[in-house]
Amino acid sequence: MALRAAAARGLAFSLRAHSPALDFLRRQSGGGGPVVTVSPQPSLADESLSIVVRGLEPGQRVTLRAQVTGEQGCLFDSCAHYQADGDGSVDLTTAPSRGGDYMGVEPMGLFWSLSPAGIEWPHQRLEQRQVEKNPMIVEMLVHKGFNQPKSSLHGQVVAKVKVERQFVGPGVRRIRLREGRVRGSFFIPPGDGPFPGVIDMFGDEGGLLEFRSSLLANRGFAALALPYFCFEDLPVSMKDFQLEYFEEAARFLQRHPKVKGPGVGVIGSGKGADLALSMITFLPEVVAAVSISGCCCNTAADLHYGELTLPGLRFDLSRVTVSETNVYDIFEALDDPLDPANHCSIIPIEKAEGHILFVVGEDDRNWKSSLYADLAIKRLQQHGKENYKLLSYPGAGHRIDPPYSSFCLSALDRVLGVPVLGGGKIQPHSLTQVDSWQKIQEFLNMHLR
Known part of the structure; x- marks a missing residue:
């Protein structure tokens, strides 16, 4: 009886270990899959960030994408194409974008290139009017392959993180x-x-x-x-x-x-x-x-x-x-x-x-x-x-x-x-x-x- 119970527990653990949800959580915690880290978190809206993706295959092509919903409900997004280095990493302070919304080494390019998504009316400004209670929350995603700007078709998401941009810092x-x-x-x-x-x-x-x-x-x-x-x-x-x-x-x-x-x-x-x-x-x-x-x-x-x-x-x-x-x-x-x-x-x-x-x-x-x-x-x-x-x-x-x-x-x-x-x-x-x-x-x- 004890042996059968132990075997059942082992089978359940094995199934859970291979579930997609746990795979995603493991990737986010650095447990073997890709992970994107952003620091500092939270940050002031005029502060530069360190953005690094780790755990990719050497030379792997990925699209980094940022998206945020403005106060009026408009979706803004941006994207850039990167290729991982020999260690399977992409560090935006040194890695050049190879295409997308901008080219070259631009550590904060995903933020200043945010513009209305393809489904939105184009002539809208991303502007924060409620600065005290509502920090700007930008979601950053890492997709497999090179995706086209403003396209609704994106490669598989292998890592993502939410970035909090504050306008009113501590003590103000x-x-x-x-x-x-x-x-x-x-x-x-x-x-x-x-x-x-x-x-x-x-x-x-x-x-x-x-x-x-x-x-x-x-x-x-x-x-x-x-x-x-x-x-x-x-x-x-x-x-x-x-x-x-x-x-x-x-x-x-x-x-x-x-x-x-x-x-x-x-x-x-x-x-x-x-x-x-x-x-x-x-x-x-x-x-x-x-x-x-x-x-x-x-x-x-x-x-x-x-x-x-x-x-x-x-x-x-x-x-x-x-x-x-x-x-x-x-x-x-x-x-x-x-x-x-x-x-x-x-x-x-x-x-x-x-x-x-x-x-x-x-x-x-x-x-x-x-x-x-x-x-x-x-x-x-x-x-x-x-x-x-x-x-x-x-x-x-x-x-x-x-x-x-x-x-x-x-x-x-x-x-x-x-x-x-x-x-x-x-x-x-x-x-x-x-x-x-x-x-x-x-x-x-x-x-x-």
Whole structure:
């Protein structure tokens, strides 16, 4: 009886040992089959990762694929082809991709090349708006063979892992702000402080965007994500803006006990960039400004400050062109700042006493940000000013975000309601995001600490 029971237990163990489920678990735990490891885990969204696949056959061809579901339910994915070395390993810090969505040695290529999957509408942006409670979860899979990008046919999955990308790191506090007229989210780094204070603004998408502010807080800045329309009781659209609203935000930040004074900084993209230039021009509280893909003029909406009004430089939609794939190119749509009729919209940047950093992509197709930065710098030079620095990147497009953000060649424009070309080439644009992010922090630290 005891012998039969032992034999039965042995048979059951043998069957379990060869079950597919246990085989998969064994592979994941390094028990003889392929395994993919990612470190650190979890990680900050602007942090580079070590990604290594082990346990493959020497010289084996595999496709590494990443996929993530955005907050609006769109599936984004990316893939790259690799060949294992003599030890049966693929280390993305040294191994070149041989095809897929990118080529060459790109340790974070699977992240910045994420784009809408083949079944999805293509002109969508992977953007995290709920930064505190919802980290971005990216699943990484290793498939046998070389699979084509955006294909629904993939080789057998031999290993996979989930990667958690955080926007709010340990100890960072997020405070929803309703202070006078000012709305937004205030991110405070861990520790006693005080910390350099920065106001963070985006462009015509409107609403509250927190991902850059939260990442700045992880890097030691007290950062205020500042919406200025299409949020709570703020104006519904871009029509008229009062600079006093932005002045109130700067004074709130300046007075806060966690903020190191005496001045504060501002960083803006697109429309937010020309607002940043207006702030450093007219507001003594602002001593450092970063203009990302901005204009030298006040654009779109009139800007009022006391008795002063800067008319908004207008768009002429008759100059918009449409591609065969129904993507709109608005590169020529903004009125010319050099036209004497538009000089009243030029921001008198020569009045700024603080320091300015211009960040532009030379392949920006949203508008002529390289030209606008040159015009602003010439104006400063004509008035004997040297309080500026220019970062100009070949191959970069309009939307220059923190590192490893996914590249988006065209995206739905909230105002026009159609997909608009942003420009740029995927690899140089992604390298731009890494380099500019570090230099933006260096600039802000230099002038605010």
